[in-house]
Amino acid sequence: MMELDAHLLARIQFAFTVSFHIIFPAFTIGLASYLAVLEGLWLKTKNETYLTVYKFWLTIFAVAFAMGVVSGIVMSYQFGTNWGPFAEKTGPVLGPLLAYEVLTAFFLEAGFLGVMLFGLNRVGPKLHFTATLLVAIGTLISAFWILSANSWMQTPAGYMIEDGRYVPADWLEVIFNPSFPYRFIHMVLAAYLTTAFVVGAVGAWHLLKDKTNRPARVMFAMAVMMAAVVAPTQLFVGDMHGLNTQEHQPMKVAAMEGHFETQQGAPLILFGLPDLEDAETKYAVGVPKLGSLILEHDPNGEVTGLDAFPREDWPNVPLIFWCFRIMVGIGVLMIAFGLTGAVNALRKKLFDAHWHHYWAVAMGPLGFIAILAGWFVTEVGRQPYVVYGLMRTSEAASPIGAPGVAGSLLGFLIVYLIVFSAGAFYILRLMRRTPDADPEKPLKEGPLRPSHLADELGDGGEQTSGADNV
Numbered sequence: 001m002m003e004l005d006a007h008l009l010a011r012i013q014f015a016f017t018v019s020f021h022i023i024f025p026a027f028t029i030g031l032a033s034y035l036a037v038l039e040g041l042w043l044k045t046k047n048e049t050y051l052t053v054y055k056f057w058l059t060i061f062a063v064a065f066a067m068g069v070v071s072g073i074v075m076s077y078q079f080g081t082n083w084g085p086f087a088e089k090t091g092p093v094l095g096p097l098l099a100y101e102v103l104t105a106f107f108l109e110a111g112f113l114g115v116m117l118f119g120l121n122r123v124g125p126k127l128h129f130t131a132t133l134l135v136a137i138g139t140l141i142s143a144f145w146i147l148s149a150n151s152w153m154q155t156p157a158g159y160m161i162e163d164g165r166y167v168p169a170d171w172l173e174v175i176f177n178p179s180f181p182y183r184f185i186h187m188v189l190a191a192y193l194t195t196a197f198v199v200g201a202v203g204a205w206h207l208l209k210d211k212t213n214r215p216a217r218v219m220f221a222m223a224v225m226m227a228a229v230v231a232p233t234q235l236f237v238g239d240m241h242g243l244n245t246q247e248h249q250p251m252k253v254a255a256m257e258g259h260f261e262t263q264q265g266a267p268l269i270l271f272g273l274p275d276l277e278d279a280e281t282k283y284a285v286g287v288p289k290l291g292s293l294i295l296e297h298d299p300n301g302e303v304t305g306l307d308a309f310p311r312e313d314w315p316n317v318p319l320i321f322w323c324f325r326i327m328v329g330i331g332v333l334m335i336a337f338g339l340t341g342a343v344n345a346l347r348k349k350l351f352d353a354h355w356h357h358y359w360a361v362a363m364g365p366l367g368f369i370a371i372l373a374g375w376f377v378t379e380v381g382r383q384p385y386v387v388y389g390l391m392r393t394s395e396a397a398s399p400i401g402a403p404g405v406a407g408s409l410l411g412f413l414i415v416y417l418i419v420f421s422a423g424a425f426y427i428l429r430l431m432r433r434t435p436d437a438d439p440e441k442p443l444k445e446g447p448l449r450p451s452h453l454a455d456e457l458g459d460g461g462e463q464t465s466g467a468d469n470v
Helices: 006-045 048-081 084-118 125-154 171-175 180-209 214-248 250-257 290-296 317-346 354-363 366-382 402-432 451-457
Strands: 159-162 165-168 268-275 280-287 385-387
Touching: 006 048, 006 125, 006 180, 006 366, 006 402, 048 084, 048 214, 048 402, 084 125, 084 165, 084 171, 125 171, 125 180, 125 366, 125 385, 180 214, 180 317, 180 354, 180 366, 180 402, 214 250, 214 290, 214 317, 214 354, 250 268, 250 290, 250 317, 250 366, 268 290, 268 317, 280 290, 317 354, 317 366, 354 366
Parallel strands: none
Antiparallel strands: 159 165, 268 280
């Protein structure tokens, strides 16, 4: 049985806090861009429905943004308390990257967030749109620097060692390390998809109560469009990211795929039970040679297994194996949902297919689950290293006793469950509000929407006047 020493407790504490934290930035990255699109469409079309949807989600964005900031501050302190040697040795590389995130992204977001939240009737529509756009850009810049720092820990580059510390030798190589482009794009698309499915779930919830609700139609239709386009794109990007990981972290891919033995013509294992003691995936159900075809582009290509690495370096294979399948499985469901929605739109049944609306409501939280599963694969798969191939996690932990770490972990558990449960409950209450558009304002067909989907927005399964077309 695994012993709960200070090192393991510190890992559990960081995993707990980062799991709470990551869901809020992922949501706000997607929601900030969505708000910018909504306000841009409102300025372009003068369609008040877009403004109604914008105001509906603006308050939710503010609450989620605040929760993300608070949870992120806690993580920073842990570098000094639980991970002192890590902070000392990698500080010359990671410190500036995190500082750049504050100086660029956080200052940009904080500087214009107030204008975005309270300035619509004070600064004018165009200047307010500029503030919304800058906040959205700020969230993307924040993701850029954070993913650059984390990617460097996965695929370190552009460094040299001086007095036992990692110092930058080439900043461009540090920032644009081998895995960064794939991880950045993959994460941003994941944030957009997660937000789209939350928006779609809320829109579908209100459509089930009133299928003629125009703001709910806009939410649901835009979410379906995003799913139909971005979910298949994410599959392609994920494959490219997997090939990059195969090149730089083959042990992680072996754990993801459940391959304990290096072999030619490796199967793609769909399901099974990885057994670390016997070093095999029991009861495996797979497709012959498909694993080699995907990873090596050759059905007879050789795929590296865990037997190519020392057993003491193996990560938690069962956790990685199943988290990877959860992430991919949810991705497949997202693709199916988006394609189904596109077919319903073509058939002008987007707002009549109630079974699709129930499906959308059920899909609402799955994006967050997929993000967490993906991060577990990424971070647990890097073990036993905190900086892959260079610094072991056991070497990065501070020399503090288990009771101290356990006490702070218990405190985090209590405070997080109270504060963030209350915040999540409040966000759900905000989502339950009925988004009502002004019925006196004429609605126009908005840009960026296929004509068949624009017609469908005004259909609703019954005859409507031209003024009801969104």
